[in-house]
């Protein structure tokens with residue numbers, strides 16, 4: 366049995382897929398190229414999009430929306446979640462609203478986002494906000510609620526006020542769960558961005574995909590799709606790094 | 614700090630059932646006393662200590678601290694829990710300064726004070742470690758000085774050494790006696806271990822269960838330092854054992 370180098374293992378499968386993909390699109394043309402572009406067409410499209418600077422512009426546009434939507438959602442959902450996780454009364458009070466708003470798919474907000482904010486960056490950010498607000502909120506509430514009671518009581522016997530209990534004990538104790546919530550949030554944010562860009566935008570990777578498909582440039586469609594995948598992968602790696610740093 | 618408990622009772626409601634945890638407790642603890650609450654598990658020791666700490670509210674009766682009603686936790690009454698209770702995201706040093714940092718003194722001053730306490734229990738070289746890097750004995754030492762550095766008048770301890778091996782337990786018992794003598798605190802120490810109670814306390818409160826009540830308060834005249842092999846020690850130990858079994 367040949368032992369494989371651990372570093373080669375993850376790229377083995379993509380390599381095989383690309384080889385088969387090449388075989389069935391270039392020497393043996395199974396389906397027309399506008400239905401299934403060949404790897405060569407994808408590389409050509411990628412080259413075009415890169416040297417024209419278009420790919421960069423679309424990636425930046427998508428990233429700006431994802432990050433600002435995520436940031437906005439975090440700034441509101443994290444403090445709110447810590448507060449709701451701390452006080453059973455506040456949580457009971459908000460149960461219905463959260464319960465009803467949460468199941469609404471973010472894309473259902475598209476009509477209102479266009480009506481309220483028109484076309485451009487803002488409606489996209491709004492949809493991302495709606496999409497990742499609830500997962501971050503729910504995770505934060507959960508983390509806050511699971512704060513070890515003995516830590517809260519230790520704090521009280523050391524002199525913490527209610528406010529200090531929240532900021533100095535419940536919040537730090539919830540950080541690992543909050544990070545998990547952010548990780549879920551990023552995934553949803555990417556999904557929302559691309560969907561929003563397909564309908565109500567004139568930039569971003571979602572727009573690139575939609576626009577290229579209308580021009581039958583399926584190579585560019587694949588470039589757009591792969592870019593989204595790579596961004597997601599990078600975010601995942603970043604969160605894994607952060608999670609490894611957190612030990613409580 | 615004198616603590617006076619007057620006809621105190623406490624019931625817990627769980628799943629619709631009522632558990633009578635403490636019934637009609639009367640007890641007076643004088644300033645600078647070293648008191649052990651001793652009894653089998655389930656006799657309400659933890660509940661009584663938590664009531665004194667203000668972490669729990671009684672149904673009837675009252676607890677007075679220098680004539681003032683105890684209604685909530687305070688840094689005047691330090692509490693060392695049976696479970697490990699250090700903040701896992703803070704280093705040893707930051708754990709110890711936690712209470713001080715809530716006040717208005719400068720961070721440098723708080724660190725300086727924390728270091729003298731860390732040194733007193735031989736942990737000066739561990740100040741940058743995190744709780745998960747400490748042994749059980751070290752964790753409880755840090756928990757003790759995290760309370761002490763706040764200069765509480767009373768220190769409440771709930772079986773703080775029960776998870777430690779016997780060598781460590783004996784070492785920490787000696788340390789707590791040393792701390793008690795030096796800082797002149799009132800210490801109320803919960804244990805189910807007769808040996809520990811006889812070694813530590815001047816007043817041993819014997820408790821029984823169903824419902825939790827006080828059987829006897831034994832005033833030990835045993836001189837210090839105490840030796841576990843001395844005749845007096847063993848005599849008191851067997852007296853206490855009899856009292857618990859009756």
Ligand SMILES: Nc1ncnc2c1ncn2[C@@H]1O[C@H](COP(=O)(O)OP(=O)(O)O)[C@@H](O)[C@H]1O
Pocket residue numbers: 625626627632633634652653654655656657658659660661825
């Ligand atoms: N939070 C609680 N809820 C319900 N019952 C409790 C609670 N705390 C203690 N009890 C009950 O009160 C009694 C005394 O418990 P405790 O004070 O923990 O005893 P000890 O510390 O002496 O072992 C036990 O029967 C226990 O089950």
Ligand SMILES: [Mg+2]
Pocket residue numbers: 658659660
């Ligand atoms: Mg107990």
